[in-house]
Amino acid sequence: MVLRRPGSRPPGHLRIAHRRGQAGRAPPLRPRREGREQEEGLEVVVRRSKSLVPTLREDPADAEALSHRLMLRAGLVRQLAAGIYVYLPLGQRVLDKINAILREEMNAIGGQEILMPVVHPAEIWQQSGRWEGIAEMFKLKDRAGRDLCLGMTHEEVVAWLAAREIRSYRDLPQVWYQIQTKERDEARPRSGVLRTREFLMKDSYTLDPDLAALDKSYADHERAYRRIFDRCGLTYYVVQSDVGMMGGLGSHEFMAPSAAGEDEVAMCAGCGYAANVELARGVPEAPAFPAWTREEVATPNVRTIAEVAAFLAIDPRLTIKSLLYVAKRAGPVFALVRGDHALHERKLARALGEEFRPAHPDEVRAAVGAPVGSVGPVGARVPILADEALKTGTYVVGANREGHHLRGVTPGRDFDCRFIDLHTVTSGEACVTCGKALAVEKVIEIGNIFKLGTRYSVALKAMYLDEAGREQPIVMGSYGIGPARIAAAAIEQLADADGIVWPWSIAPYQVYIVLVSAKDAAQRRAAEEIYAECWRQGLEAVLDDRDERPGVKFKDADLLGIPVRVTIGTSFLKEGIVEVRSRRTRQESRVVKDQVVEAIRAVKASEAPT
RNA sequence: CGGGGCGUAGCGCAGCCUGGUAGCGCGCACGGUUCGGGACCGUGAAGUCGGAGGUUCAAAUCCUCUCGCCCCGACCA
Numbered sequence: 001m002v003l004r005r006p007g008s009r010p011p012g013h014l015r016i017a018h019r020r021g022q023a024g025r026a027p028p029l030r031p032r033r034e035g036r037e038q039e040e041g042l043e044v045v046v047r048r049s050k051s052l053v054p055t056l057r058e059d060p061a062d063a064e065a066l067s068h069r070l071m072l073r074a075g076l077v078r079q080l081a082a083g084i085y086v087y088l089p090l091g092q093r094v095l096d097k098i099n100a101i102l103r104e105e106m107n108a109i110g111g112q113e114i115l116m117p118v119v120h121p122a123e124i125w126q127q128s129g130r131w132e133g134i135a136e137m138f139k140l141k142d143r144a145g146r147d148l149c150l151g152m153t154h155e156e157v158v159a160w161l162a163a164r165e166i167r168s169y170r171d172l173p174q175v176w177y178q179i180q181t182k183e184r185d186e187a188r189p190r191s192g193v194l195r196t197r198e199f200l201m202k203d204s205y206t207l208d209p210d211l212a213a214l215d216k217s218y219a220d221h222e223r224a225y226r227r228i229f230d231r232c233g234l235t236y237y238v239v240q241s242d243v244g245m246m247g248g249l250g251s252h253e254f255m256a257p258s259a260a261g262e263d264e265v266a267m268c269a270g271c272g273y274a275a276n277v278e279l280a281r282g283v284p285e286a287p288a289f290p291a292w293t294r295e296e297v298a299t300p301n302v303r304t305i306a307e308v309a310a311f312l313a314i315d316p317r318l319t320i321k322s323l324l325y326v327a328k329r330a331g332p333v334f335a336l337v338r339g340d341h342a343l344h345e346r347k348l349a350r351a352l353g354e355e356f357r358p359a360h361p362d363e364v365r366a367a368v369g370a371p372v373g374s375v376g377p378v379g380a381r382v383p384i385l386a387d388e389a390l391k392t393g394t395y396v397v398g399a400n401r402e403g404h405h406l407r408g409v410t411p412g413r414d415f416d417c418r419f420i421d422l423h424t425v426t427s428g429e430a431c432v433t434c435g436k437a438l439a440v441e442k443v444i445e446i447g448n449i450f451k452l453g454t455r456y457s458v459a460l461k462a463m464y465l466d467e468a469g470r471e472q473p474i475v476m477g478s479y480g481i482g483p484a485r486i487a488a489a490a491i492e493q494l495a496d497a498d499g500i501v502w503p504w505s506i507a508p509y510q511v512y513i514v515l516v517s518a519k520d521a522a523q524r525r526a527a528e529e530i531y532a533e534c535w536r537q538g539l540e541a542v543l544d545d546r547d548e549r550p551g552v553k554f555k556d557a558d559l560l561g562i563p564v565r566v567t568i569g570t571s572f573l574k575e576g577i578v579e580v581r582s583r584r585t586r587q588e589s590r591v592v593k594d595q596v597v598e599a600i601r602a603v604k605a606s607e608a609p610t
Numbered sequence: 611c612g613g614g615g616c617g618u619a620g621c622g623c624a625g626c627c628u629g630g631u632a633g634c635g636c637g638c639a640c641g642g643u644u645c646g647g648g649a650c651c652g653u654g655a656a657g658u659c660g661g662a663g664g665u666u667c668a669a670a671u672c673c674u675c676u677c678g679c680c681c682c683g684a685c686c687a
Contacts, residue, residue: 057636057648058622062680082679134687135611153687187611187685195686248687262686345684516646551647558647569646 046509046531048544048556049518052089055556065260067488068192070500074560076487083189083197090560091487093508095200098232098483099179101505102202105228109220111175111204116157118181122147124156128459136184150183155452155478158205159460162474169209169466172474173217177204179483191260193484194444200484206477209466211249214451214475218250221449221479225254229446232486233503235493236446239265240275242346249451254481255443256489263443266425270436278346281421282429282438284338287317289393292408297396299405303373305339308396308405316340320395320409322375324359324367324382327352332359332367334377336386336411338395341423343387351385351420370400377415378406384417391419444489445482452476491561494584500561501584504607511541511600512562514553516569518545527568530578530596537597541566558583564603566596582606 054075062079063069071077076091087095103113122139125131131149138150151157158176166172182201189196206217222238229236234256241253253276255265266280267273275281302311309316319339326332330352337343349356364372368380376398377384390411399406411417427440454473457463462474487506494501504510511534515527527543534541542562544553550569557565567579571590580599581588584607591599 054620056621061616061622064681079679130687136686155687184686188681188683190681514646519645549645549647549649551645551649554647556648567646571646 046540046542048542049546051542053560054088055559063192065191065194065488065492066495067194067260067491070491070495070559071192071488074500077193083186083195085193085196085198090508094487094502094506095483097506097508098486099200099202101228101231102179102481102483105224105231106175106177106202106204108227109175109224111177113178114176115178116151116154116161116180118151118183120149120151120157122149124160124460125149128156128159128456130156136186138183138185151180152182152184153478153480154178154180154203155205155456155476156460158207158478159456159462159474159476162207162457162462162476163460166207166462166464166474169464172207172209172464173213174207175204175217175220176207177202177479191262191488193488194260195262196484199482202481202483204479206479207462208475208477209464209472210475211453214249214453214477217477218449218451221477222252225447225449225479225481228481229254229256229486231505232490233494233505234446234486234489236489237265237267237274237443239267240279241448242276242278242350243450248455249453251448251450253445254447254449256446256485256493257441258444258489258492259442260488260492261442261444263445264440265443266429266438266440268431268434268436268438270431271434273431273433273438277425277440278344280425280438280440281432282425283432283435284341284389284423284426284429286389286393287315289318290314292394294394294406294408294410294414296399296401296404297407298403299374300403302403302405309339312396312405312407314396318393318395320376320386320390320397320411322377322398324364324375325352325356326359326363327356328354330354330383332363332382334380334382334384334417335422336377336384336390336417337423338387338389341387341389341426343422344424347420347422348385351418351422368400370398370402374398374400374402374404376400376406376409377411377417378409380415384415385422386411386417386419387422388419389423444485444492446485446489447479447481449479450477452478495561498555499559502561502563504563504604507561507563509540509542509562510604511539511564511566512557512560513541513543514550514557514565514567514569515543515545516550516553516567518547520573523568523572526572526578526593530566530568530593533597534600539597539600563607564600566600 056073059069060072063072075088077088078086080086122131137152140148142148179202181198183198186195186197208214208217236254236256239253239255241251243251264277266275266277266282299308299311302308305316305319305321308319316339321337321339323335323343324332325335335343335348361372364375367382368375379400394408394410396405396407397409425438429438431438454475457474457476463471464474466472490503490506491500513527513531515523517523531541531543561583563583565581571577576592577590578593578596579588579590580596582603589599
């Protein structure tokens with residue numbers, strides 16, 4: 001991987017990138033030759049007339065999400081296949097900016113950058129128990145028939161490395177990180193770079209002697225992540241998240257609110273409670289319960305909750321949805337939620353502690369003797385899990401007899417069940433902690449932090465000797481950030497009707513110089529001077545020197561979202577004035593040429609500090 | 611994996627129902643007029659109509675299979 005650190009280089013000092021670690025044949029470092037060759041290199045990179053910045057006038061047909069459309073239109077990326085993208089020069093620069101921030105903040109908490117392979121031997125995944133059962137893993141064989149896979153994450157490699165290199169408590173703690181490509185054969189890539197099969201990830205791993213030390217490493221990461229996302233100009237929440245079927249001791253996700261998000265979080269404005277909906281609990285408002293006595297009612301041709309409620313002329317909240325699932329080991333089990341609620345399958349999975357699937361219609365009939373539309377918990381001879389919201393009240397449930405329902409059923413009295421949280425929280429439910437109304441929002445997961453514990457260290461024998469000379473498993477944590485998701489989330493959150501609005505910190509360049517008439521010698525000279533001066537002053541500038549009409553350049557400048565636009569046109573010819581304009585606020589100042597850098601700095605100062 | 615949609619020039623699309631010489635806009639090349647918010651006129655280049663098989667005198671169009679892409683859902687250690 002070529003590590004290019006974006007930074008400010010004056011003209012003539014751009015673009016020397018060295019490949020690391022070329023097996024003893026690294027070219028000798030020598031002073032760079034000044035002059036023509038590098039001037040040309042500079043021109044290729046930052047002049048629109050020579051650059052690969054293929055902007056599109058129209059929205060691409062295949063792009064739905066705002067960030068996807070804009071990343072294509074602004075010439076940041078191109079799609080090679082489903083969920084597989086090429087990053088063009090501008091997109092690559094944005095990633096470089098984000099990665100530079102990631103490195104700074106990871107280094108600040110003691111992180112040591114390493115680079116682990118994309119191709120892994122099967123053995124380490126077999127040892128951790130993850131070789132089988134992950135549908136998203138790309139697997140392959142080498143020419144000798146050995147099993148390999150493409151790394152979807154690197155816990156195994158870290159544990160393998162730790163097993164070899166960490167021996168004593170004196171070697172701990174360690175924080176290792178990399179910025180590396182991950183490969184996951186996603187069931188459904190979508191929304192541009194938000195969910196892809198190949199993507200860059202900053203993943204870090206902490207090695208600690210015990211849980212108390214892990215807590216500190218975890219807190220360090222949370223602090224670093226907050227700084228990273230703050231610097232990238234994002235709005236985000238830190239929420240509790242599900243540790244998943246893999247176990248683990250706790251985890252949080254960093255979530256950027258956006259309509260393009262795939263996840264949902266529940267937030268409480270009152271006490272700050274915030275959790276992924278796969279975990280979030282809420283107290284729904286209870287309906288007024290009629291004084292029913294228990295009786296069977298005929299409900300011919302009535303199957304769904306909506307039909308039941310309509311047929312009996314009652315509030316759907318007075319019904320119970322009875323869902324039969326088949327657990328791998330435990331077999332059939334009923335899950336009950338209130339009629340207006342949705343069951344959250346992750347919650348059920350946690351309660352069951354194993355995999356499950358919805359029962360087939362014939363299995364439903366076999367278990368309770370009635371078709372799907374008429375099933376209910378009363379008299380059913382299968383274990384019953386009921387949502388907590390059903391602890392009180394009397395309801396209408398299926399009678400386990402075709403075309404009939406039971407009215408006046410009280411969970412706990414009329415059937416035995418275990419009450420647990422099963423329903424998907426919705427906006428307006430009361431916070432379990434403080435009682436205020438919860439808000440549910442769509443979010444993009446931009447980072448997560450995860451207390452792993454000793455699962456991988458035990459499996460791969462990553463042990464150390466403690467002060468007493470006893471062998472102990474290393475306690476691990478793992479922490480991820482998706483740079484492309486940061487870029488997409490920034491676009492989603494900040495773009496306006498005219499295009500992208502980059503935060504200063506991750507913009508591919510900071511200054512977009514519009515040379516209104518490329519044929520006018522005086523304008524051109526002035527634009528060139530301003531451009532060179534920007535680079536001398538540490539401002540990364542693009543010069544739009546194309547022979548295009550001004551409108552085309554202005555439209556492109558807006559679309560690309562570079563924070564400051566400098567226009568050299570007729571005002572310069574007439575009055576020696578150039579215009580310096582903020583992309584975000586659209587405020588423009590008219591200054592003489594020598595004050596341009598100062599005016600640009602004023603725009604920067606008005607942006608969010610990074 | 612279930613459901614829906616779409617593959618025709620670089621991009622966006624029409625043509626398909628009702629088979630008969632492949633079109634429009636943008637972009638691109640050349641010439642001219644323009645030149646502060648995606649100009650105009652003229653000329654021109656560019657398409658295995660996703661692929662394979664079939665029906666037919668004749669297939670972009672009808673049939674079968676197949677590949678790819680998008681959207682919704684499921685899944686996401």
